[in-house]
Amino acid sequence: MDRRTFSAAVLVCAASALVSARALAIPPAQVKARNVVLAHGLFADGSCWLDVIARLQAAGMNCTAVQNPLTTLSEAADSVTRVLDRQDGPTVLVAHSFAGMIITETGVHQNVSALVYVAARAPDAGEDYPALAKNYPTPPASAGIVFDGDEGRLSESAFLHDFAGDLPEARARTLYAVQEPFHKALLAGKTAHAAWRSKPSYYAVSTEDRTINPDLQRFMAKRMSAKTIEVKSSHLSLISHPDEISRLILEAARPSA
Incomplete structure (x- = not known):
């Protein structure tokens, strides 16, 4: 692809995101929060939120994606x-x-x-999340985690098929190239608080998820009494279905009825 063709493709994608975002916009009087902070998980970095951020910004939201160190939970x-x-x-x-x-x-x-969970872990305070997850069939992506000393990452095959299975292969390969390795110590952490017990919570279940079992997601969403949507998506619904995820975030920004 030459520079002119690439530039044209970028402009088309940006225009498409803008049109979608305009459809998501809500009047200022109907918004409780104007700020959104987005945190990424394993095998990713803050850029995984770009498609959602474009829609939220066009809807008038102030967005910040955190670059998590993925070293320890603290x-x-x-x-x-x-x-x-x-x-x-x-x-x-x-x-x-x-x-x-x-x-x-x-x-x-x-x-x-408010809190919004997108195919995300939602432990209780002090809960052993791996023990909780063992109550459900192990998702295929788990077998694709490889370690180089203390650093873990997903193999290319697991990333493409089990993590980003509903994305175009070219997009998935780009995301694979920028995945951030995590430290083993990160997985040992336990939460001291369960914010969902005191804050309004929302959950987007990925029904085709091969990284976190969808039934485990449903259990966690139900336990926190979250406003829940289901998206027919891989683990990366924030990329394959940014409109649905953006709408859920905007709903969380509205004042309670």
């Missing part, structure tokens, strides 16, 4: 807390995948008005 939580400290008012805190651990811990922050 360090990841600190990275989110620092961003929450900078927000100038009510904030919707959003997580994908493992980052559900992080927002469950940090969502007690005074600026957080």
Whole structure:
């Protein structure tokens, strides 16, 4: 693809996102929170939220994607807390995948008005999440985790088929190239708080998920009494179905009826 063709493709994608986002816009009087903080999970970085961010910004939201260190749960939580400290008012805190651990811990922050979980972990305070997950069939992606010393990542095959299975292969390969390795110590962390017990919560279940069992997602959503939607998607619904995820976040930003 030459430079002119690539530039044209980028403009088309941007215009498409803008049209979708305009359809999502809601009047300022109907919004409780104008800020959105988004946390990424394993095998990813903050760029995984770009399609959702484009829609939220066009709908008038102030968005910040956190670049989690993926070293320990406490360090990841600190990275989110620092961003929450900078927000100038009510904030919707959003997580994908493992980052559900992080927002469950940090969502007690005074600026957080609502929580949104996107195919995400949602443990209770002090809960052993791996033990909880063992109550459900092990998803295929788990077998694709490989370690280089203390750093873990997904193999290319598992990433393309089990993590990003409903994305065009070219897009999935691009995401695979930028996946951020995680440290083994991260997986040992347990949350001291369960913010969903005190904050309004929303959950997007990925029904075709091969990374976190969909029935486990449904259990966690039901346990937290979350407003729940189901998306026929791989684990990466935030990329394959950004309109649905953006609408759920905007719903979380509205004042309660």
